[in-house]
Amino acid sequence: DAKTTQPTSMDCAEGRAANLPCNHSTISGNEYVYWYRQIHSQGPQYIIHGLKNNETNEMASLIITEDRKSSTLILPHATLRDTAVYYCIVRVIMNRDDKIIFGKGTRLHILP
């Protein structure tokens, strides 16, 4: 899997958009960008993934740069419940022989 670089921690005010950056300069053409998060005392939770186009679902938006060397996860209206560690992972889309390799992630604190 390609290596990713994320800030160790970030703060965001409640109600504002949280923008979490991720660098993946060595990403290969067939590798996707996945985001997971782990809320304290819970298991990791899938958020979103994309290849090269921007993606949006009910949880978040994923913006991938044109050269695919970096991406940003956007939580449009952060709430206190979004406080968690967010993991950016790049990998070939999950197949039979696949496993998720977690890095250190970004610890996001949502401030009241």
Add this chain to the structure above:
Amino acid sequence: EAGVTQFPSHSVIEKGQTVTLRCDPISGHDNLYWYRRVMGKEIKFLLHFVKESKQDESGMPNNRFLAERTGGTYSTLKVQPAELEDSGVYFCASRPSRDGTEAFFGQGTRLTVV
């Protein structure tokens, strides 16, 4: 639909004892994964089952750990004998066999070895 279920949620055992963790994946998911998070460290992959077969066990730390998935349904992870450094949170995840699907994680079992 029930999610991935893990038992017990917490376990405190003494060094040298045996503990068995259980994971019930989402029904119909052929892929089952075990992960571990030791305090202050990253979430680490342990192993991957496809149905009842071990697809990848490269993350298993040593031979004190034994994972099984008889019949391709639920899985158990046994630690025997437990050591202090085995303390942490053990997560299980499952995923369908179709390509392009994400994995669903359980709430984890917090193991404390004293």
